[in-house]
Amino acid sequence: MSLKYGLLGLLNYGEMTGYELDKAFKDSLEFFWQGQTSQVYRELGAMEKAGWLSSKIEVQTGKPNRKIYAITTLGRAEFMKWLRPQNKAAAPDWSILEALHLKSSFLMKLFFSGELSPTDTAAFITSFRDECRAVLRKMKSAPDNIGIYKKKLKHPESAAGWHMVALFGRKYYRSCERWAEEMLKALSAQEDI
Secondary structure (H helix, E strand, C coil): CHHHHHHHHHHHHCCEEHHHHHHHHHHHCCCCCCCCHHHHHHHHHHHHHCCCEEEEEECCCCCCCEEEEEECHHHHHHHHHHHCCCCCCCCCCCCHHHHCCCCCHHHHHHHCHHHCCHHHHHHHHHHHHHHHHHHHHHHCCHHHHHHHHHCCCCCHHHHHHHHHHHHHHHHHHHHHHHHHHHHHHHHHCCCCC
């Protein structure tokens, strides 16, 4: 459900082709919301059909034509309706478990990892730590990506949320990496955790 709102949010900043949207999505939102390229194009088609987007074809010489999407007034209204709380006294439309993504097969397996040898458990946690490190390496480009996309904004202050999300991501994955290191030390020392 949030993929379409992520795409609407990106288009709210300005017109883009499907390719540009897919790239912007992967450069900015992918660490907390994954969307396959095929899903992006499927959502674009559905949103255009719903009247949330319009498109135009840009004819190019010597290259394939480009389909450029723009958010419509109806699409912006839908995006803002989703973004703003309807009633400030009402409960949020997300839960803390969803916000922290705690439906995790990793944590389920970890819970039962006492059935494994310490070596197998250590390998499992090492794999998790290495994945965290890979994401952190990828996130090193976040400030540069924010800078690139910020230049395209009519109102650069709109990028404030981008910085907050990037900082959340870095802190989250660093925390996970530190936790993994702590668990590996405890396992190697055969300490109770």
